[in-house]
Amino acid sequence: MAADDTGFDRPIATVDIVLLTLVGDELRVVLHERAAEPFAGRLALPGGYVHVGEDADLDATARRVLGEKAVVDGIHLEQLATFSGAERDPRGWSISAAYLALVPPERLDGIEGLHLVGVDPVPADLPFDHREIIEAALGRVRSKSVYSTLPTFLMPDEFTIAELRDVYRVVLGVEHLDLAGFRKKILDLGAVEPVEGARRTGAHRPAQLYRRSAVALALFDRTI
Amino acid sequence: MAADDTGFDRPIATVDIVLLTLVGDELRVVLHERAAEPFAGRLALPGGYVHVGEDADLDATARRVLGEKAVVDGIHLEQLATFSGAERDPRGWSISAAYLALVPPERLDGIEGLHLVGVDPVPADLPFDHREIIEAALGRVRSKSVYSTLPTFLMPDEFTIAELRDVYRVVLGVEHLDLAGFRKKILDLGAVEPVEGARRTGAHRPAQLYRRSAVALALFDRTI
DNA sequence: GGAATAGTGTCTTTTAGACATTATAAG
DNA sequence: CTTATAATGTCTAAAAGACACTATTCC
Numbered sequence: 203m204a205a206d207d208t209g210f211d212r213p214i215a216t217v218d219i220v221l222l223t224l225v226g227d228e229l230r231v232v233l234h235e236r237a238a239e240p241f242a243g244r245l246a247l248p249g250g251y252v253h254v255g256e257d258a259d260l261d262a263t264a265r266r267v268l269g270e271k272a273v274v275d276g277i278h279l280e281q282l283a284t285f286s287g288a289e290r291d292p293r294g295w296s297i298s299a300a301y302l303a304l305v306p307p308e309r310l311d312g313i314e315g316l317h318l319v320g321v322d323p324v325p326a327d328l329p330f331d332h333r334e335i336i337e338a339a340l341g342r343v344r345s346k347s348v349y350s351t352l353p354t355f356l357m358p359d360e361f362t363i364a365e366l367r368d369v370y371r372v373v374l375g376v377e378h379l380d381l382a383g384f385r386k387k388i389l390d391l392g393a394v395e396p397v398e399g400a401r402r403t404g405a406h407r408p409a410q411l412y413r414r415s416a417v418a419l420a421l422f423d424r425t426i
Numbered sequence: 427m428a429a430d431d432t433g434f435d436r437p438i439a440t441v442d443i444v445l446l447t448l449v450g451d452e453l454r455v456v457l458h459e460r461a462a463e464p465f466a467g468r469l470a471l472p473g474g475y476v477h478v479g480e481d482a483d484l485d486a487t488a489r490r491v492l493g494e495k496a497v498v499d500g501i502h503l504e505q506l507a508t509f510s511g512a513e514r515d516p517r518g519w520s521i522s523a524a525y526l527a528l529v530p531p532e533r534l535d536g537i538e539g540l541h542l543v544g545v546d547p548v549p550a551d552l553p554f555d556h557r558e559i560i561e562a563a564l565g566r567v568r569s570k571s572v573y574s575t576l577p578t579f580l581m582p583d584e585f586t587i588a589e590l591r592d593v594y595r596v597v598l599g600v601e602h603l604d605l606a607g608f609r610k611k612i613l614d615l616g617a618v619e620p621v622e623g624a625r626r627t628g629a630h631r632p633a634q635l636y637r638r639s640a641v642a643l644a645l646f647d648r649t650i
Numbered sequence: 651g652g653a654a655t656a657g658t659g660t661c662t663t664t665t666a667g668a669c670a671t672t673a674t675a676a677g
Numbered sequence: 678c679t680t681a682t683a684a685t686g687t688c689t690a691a692a693a694g695a696c697a698c699t700a701t702t703c704c
C-alpha cells in the first residue's frame with residue numbers, strides 16, 4: 203500500500219465507465235477485454251487509473267478513458283456513483299468513480315476492441331463489482347428517463363418522434379407508449395426541434411425529422 | 427505525492443459529510459472548526475481521511491466520521507457525489523466522496539464543537555470546495571423532497587402532519603402547501619403511521635401524532 | 651359561544667391516456 | 678382505392694389544488 207505524507211495509506215483511485223448504447227430494441231453496454239492483470243483477458247468496463255499529473259479532475263479522467271476509445275465528443279457523460287472498499291479489487295483498497303455515458307450506436311462504428319453486450323440481463327461473470335456498477339447505471343438511466351430527455355442521447359443526429367418513442371419504450375421497459383401523447387409532451391417541452399427533411403419508410407405519410415435541441419437535458423414537470 | 431505499487435501516484439482520499447438539520451424554519455448545515463492544517467481554525471464540513479486499515483468502504487468512513495460526532499444511529503445517510511481535482515485541496519490532488527445526512531436537531535443537543543449554520547445563503551468563506559458540496563447537497567435534498575419522504579428524516583420521533591407539512595414548505599421553499607392535500611398524499615402512501623397521543627397546542631382540536639414508518643424512503647408517483 | 655387548528659369532503663381545473671379523425675405517402 | 682403510418686384533435690378518467698365544512702379543544 204502506498205505511503206502518504208499526510209500519514210495515511212491511500213487507496214487505489216480509478217474511474218470506470220458504463221457506456222450504454224441501443225442496438226435495435228436492446229440496450230447494450232460497452233465492454234472491452236482487459237489487457238493487464240488483474241483479470242487480464244476478461245471482459246470488463248473500460249476504466250483506468252487517475253493520472254494525477256495529467257487529469258485536472260475525475261471528469262477529465264473519464265473523458266481521457268473515453269477518448270482512448272475515440273467516442274468522447276458530444277456524448278452525454280455524468281458521474282454515477284463511487285464504489286469503494288477493501289475487497290472489490292484484488293490489488294487492495296480501492297475507490298472507483300463510476301461514470302454513466304450514453305452514445306448512439308453509429309458513434310461506435312469502426313472502433314477496435316469494443317464488445318457490445320446486452321444488459322437484460324446484465325452479464326453475470328464480470329470482474330470486480332462491475333455487475334453492480336452496471337446495475338446502478340441502468341437504474342439511473344431508467345429512473346431519469348421517466349422525467350427527462352436523457353434517451354435523446356441514444357439517438358443519432360436526426361430522428362423521428364416515433365423512433366424516439368421506441369427508444370423510450372425500450373429504456374423504460376414498457377410495452378406501449380401512446381405516440382400522440384408522447385409527441386405532445388416532447389414538442390411542448392422544446393426538447394427537440396424539426397430539421398429539414400422527412401423519413402420515408404413505406405406506403406404512408408413521411409415522418410418529420412428532428413434533432414435534440416441545444417438544451418443539454420430537459421426535465422418534464424411530471425412523467426413521460 | 428505517495429508512490430504506487432501499481433505505477434501511479436495516488437490522490438488523497440477523504441470523505442466529507444453535509445449533515446443537514448432544521449431549526450425553526452431554517453435549514454442548517456453542521457460545520458466544525460478544523461483542528462489541523464490546512465485551514466486550521468476555520469469552519470468546514472466534518473470529514474476525514476479514508477482509513478484503509480479500518481474502514482470496509484467509503485460508507486464506513488462516513489459512518490466513522492459521523493460517529494466521532496456521536497450522531498450516527500438512525501440517521502439518513504446517502505452518498506451525494508464525489509468531488510475531485512488537483513486544486514481543491516492544498517495538500518494535492520484529492521478525491522472527496524461527499525455524503526448527505528439528515529438529522530432532527532434534537533439529536534445534536536449536547537454534542538461539543540458543532541456549529542449549525544443557515545444555508546440560505548450558503549456561507550461564502552468556506553475552505554476547499556465545501557461551498558459547492560453544500561450547494562450540491564441542497565440541490566439533492568430539494569429535488570428529492572418533491573417526490574419522496576426524505577424530509578421525514580428531519581423530524582423528531584413523533585410529529586404531526588402539519589409539522590411535517592411545514593418542514594416540506596421550508597425544504598421546498600414554497601410559501602403555501604395545502605394541508606388537506608398533503609395529508610391525503612402522505613397517509614395514502616403509508617409513509618407515516620399514527621402513534622398514541624396527540625399534540626395540544628392551543629384552543630383548538632389536538633393533532634394526532636405520527637412517526638415515520640419502517641419504510642426507509644417512500645416515493646410518490648408524482649409530486650408533493 | 652367564539653376562536654383556532656385538525657381533519658374530512660367536495661368542487662374545479664389540469665393532466666394523462668385512450669382513441670377517433672385527418673394527412674400523406676406507395677402500390 | 679387500399680393500406681399504412683404521421684400528425685392532430687377529442688373524449689374520458691385520474692389527479693391536484695382550492696376551499697367548504699365539520700370536529701375538537703381552550704378560553
